[in-house]
Amino acid sequence: MRHFLTLRDCSADEIHQLLRRATELRDMHRAGQLHQPLQGRVLGMVFEKSSTRTRVSFEAGMAQLGGHALFLSPRDTQLGRGEPVEDTARVISRMVDAVMIRTFGHDMLERFAAYSAAPVINGLSDLCHPCQLLADLQTFTEHRGPITDRRVAWIGDGNNMCHSWIEAAGLLGFDLHIAAPPGYRPEADILALGGERVQLFDDAYAAAEGADLVTTDVWASMGQESEQAAREEAFRGFCVTESLMECAGPEALFMHCLPAHRGEEVEAAVLEGSQSVVWDEAENRLHAQKALLEFLMLPPENGPLHPAD
CATH class of the missing domain: 3.40.50.1370 (Aspartate/ornithine carbamoyltransferase)
Known part of the structure; x- marks a missing residue:
């Protein structure tokens, strides 16, 4: 079993x-x-x-x-x-x-x-x-081939989704760039699982540079509603915008596990844009x-x- x-x-x-x-x-x-x-x-x-x-x-x-x-x-x-x-x-x-x-x-x-x-x-x-990560990895593989030795940029909260991306980087051998503000970074023991494959950034644009995939999540997850205002302040500059996507690789994909808050963690133009594969990801x-x-x-x-x- x-x-x-x-x-x-x-x-x-x-x-x-x-x-x-x-x-x-x-x-x-x-x-x-x-x-x-x-x-x-x-x-x-x-x-x-x-x-x-x-x-x-x-x-x-x-x-x-x-x-x-x-x-x-x-x-x-x-x-x-x-x-x-x-x-x-x-x-x-x-x-x-x-x-x-x-x-x-x-x-x-x-x-x-x-x-x-x-x-x-x-x-x-x-x-x-982990179930979301299986779907995300499947989606990337179907669109771009194996994820090994590719670069993923995580923009935003160092939350449960970020933790699973760290585990995936360590297991499957791809580079993960995490842009998160102080106080909202992933847990240290989880971060260690990614080894040298994972790097932390203070600047979202620097993290996204050359990425094959840019992904994010809501700033305040279920159960964190009382923190919404404080999180909005902390995460200014960590929205996935069209200009941020331009820093990524020319064929970079965008993913979001959904539900998405347009205008907060991601611009509507990115979520609905040609680089977005969120609906394949959801399916x-x-x-x-x-x-x-x-x-x-x-x-x-x-x-x-x-x-x-």
Whole structure:
């Protein structure tokens, strides 16, 4: 049994395999090919934090693979009434084939996984967002080829998305330039995972210079609404503008995990512009997660992944 709490729960080779399989599944879906290896399987989806893309992509993904997904919010379960996470994990994991959790504290995920009899997937935590990174990596690969030895510029908050980009840089061997103001930089222990592949910048334009991909996220995530005004002040100069994109490579892509606040972390002209692949990126949440669900829920001898050529 495998969990997927961070990208580091997979090897670099396994991540590459997942990306190839995700593109295969996307092409099969677009061709109308029926593929239902998860018939009779159930995914439990625990949402402590609301979502559009995470819920729709996992629920649709399970349906397309022939399985079923159960949506569980704190209002619908004993978790919301104080039942220990460990007890909930032991009960739910005996009734479903995998559990996806979207939560605030990463420690909740780790506690759940420690007592779960089924694979646990991190749908988002305050520490990282590995499912989004699978979709982002798939999108880049489909548009520009392998990301190894390329340059990615992260502009903005050193948050959970930034942390997962750091993990990816260390695993897959690309350069990551992070532009973030003091006080909003990534956690030091996460930063160390990227090694020499990761550099910090005070200036967004310097970070974006020569980048193959520029990516960002909202300045105030869910649960940080009270910090909005302070963050707007701190992040002045960290908006992804058309002029900033001109500093990147001539074929640079722009990504955003969404939802986006036009005029804050990104100009509308960039989000809707020719370099933006955010809508492909959003769709690929579906296909990357289907590849992950197959990987975690099918026995290895029956799974779709094969060693790298």
